[in-house]
Amino acid sequence: MERKFSWLAFPGLIRSIALLQAVFFVVLFLNPDAASAVAPNWELVMQGEVWRLVGFVFFPPVSPNAMGPVFGALFMFFAVNILFLMNDALEGEWGEFHVSLYVYATIICQSFSYHFFPTYPLFVFYSAIFFPFATLFPHVEFRFMLFIPVKVWLLAAFSGILYFLASIGSSITFLATVVCFLPYLVWASPLAFKWRKNRGQVSKRRAHFESHKTETDFSLHRCHTCQKTETSDPELEFRVSEDGEEYCLDHLPTHPKSNS
Numbered sequence: 001m002e003r004k005f006s007w008l009a010f011p012g013l014i015r016s017i018a019l020l021q022a023v024f025f026v027v028l029f030l031n032p033d034a035a036s037a038v039a040p041n042w043e044l045v046m047q048g049e050v051w052r053l054v055g056f057v058f059f060p061p062v063s064p065n066a067m068g069p070v071f072g073a074l075f076m077f078f079a080v081n082i083l084f085l086m087n088d089a090l091e092g093e094w095g096e097f098h099v100s101l102y103v104y105a106t107i108i109c110q111s112f113s114y115h116f117f118p119t120y121p122l123f124v125f126y127s128a129i130f131f132p133f134a135t136l137f138p139h140v141e142f143r144f145m146l147f148i149p150v151k152v153w154l155l156a157a158f159s160g161i162l163y164f165l166a167s168i169g170s171s172i173t174f175l176a177t178v179v180c181f182l183p184y185l186v187w188a189s190p191l192a193f194k195w196r197k198n199r200g201q202v203s204k205r206r207a208h209f210e211s212h213k214t215e216t217d218f219s220l221h222r223c224h225t226c227q228k229t230e231t232s233d234p235e236l237e238f239r240v241s242e243d244g245e246e247y248c249l250d251h252l253p254t255h256p257k258s259n260s
Contacts, residue, residue: 002097008104009097014087014129017103018080021060025076029064040114053111061126079126082142086133093136102132105183117176124180127163131156131184135191225251 002009010016027034038055045052061079064072090099106128133140134156141149163181167174178185219229221238224245228236236248247253 001101002095006097008100009095010100010103011091011096012087013096013100013103014090015084017057018083018087020058021083022076022080024058025060025062025064025072028060029069029072032063032065035059040111042115045115053115054107056110056114057107057125083126083129086129089133089137089140090129102183102187103129106180109182110180113176113179117172124177127159128181128184130159131181132187135188221246223248223251 024034024038038052038058040056041049041052060076062072062075064076066072067075087099090102094102106125110125110128130152134152138151138153138156140152142152142155144150163177167177219231221236222229223236223238224247226248228248230236230238233248236250238246238248239252240246241253243253
């Protein structure tokens with residue numbers, strides 16, 4: 001697909017979205033009513049306001065009026081830097097084309113969800129980007145409250161549990177959640193199945209190795225007939241017969257010519 005549709009690749013796509021969100025954060029600070037101009041609204045889309053199909057992407061992760069301008073700006077600064085980090089990490093692992101397709105698919109699925117389930121929260125886009133980052137780089141640490149190190153896989157697992165608990169009470173909400181995270185589920189489900197399968201095989205190989213390890217007799221000599229070794233019977237003496245096998249003196253084959 002990359003050879004045929006390389007023009008779809010958008011280098012630094014997540015970085016660009018983060019910068020647009022920072023700009024929209026300033027716009028919302030100056031004019032809070034600007035949110036209604038890009039908020040999902042299917043009826044207005046049908047009247048020609050097609051930008052509302054993707055307008056939710058520009059919403060910052062926090063409203064400047066919810067936390068105050070100072071804390072809001074500080075939080076937005078960290079959010080932009082984290083999005084930059086995820087962009088560079090994902091592009092380094094997947095490549096620009098793969099990341100672009102994933103973001104496009106996420107925007108399409110979430111746009112569908114928002115316009116048919118308008119009460120769904122708009123910040124799900126960040127989780128859809130964060131989940132593959134946490135899956136590929138689970139041991140990266142973020143500083144929670146600026147000084148508590150927390151691995152990203154723990155944050156992703158906690159977020160996933162919250163989404164699941166919030167959606168199990170309503171079939172509509174559950175369907176909206178599945179649609180929003182459909183690109184991640186399509187990518188991660190085979191990966192999880194493969195990881196589970198490999199983990200089972202590794203466990204079997206480890207158990208097989210340990211069982212043979214305990215049974216292994218590290219000896220230099222072994223009788224081909226009785227299987228005794230110098231470890232099991234230190235008094236035995238061993239010889240190599242004409243057939244190339246090693247025997248203890250009690251079972252050493254005799255040959256008429258050698259006897260004479």
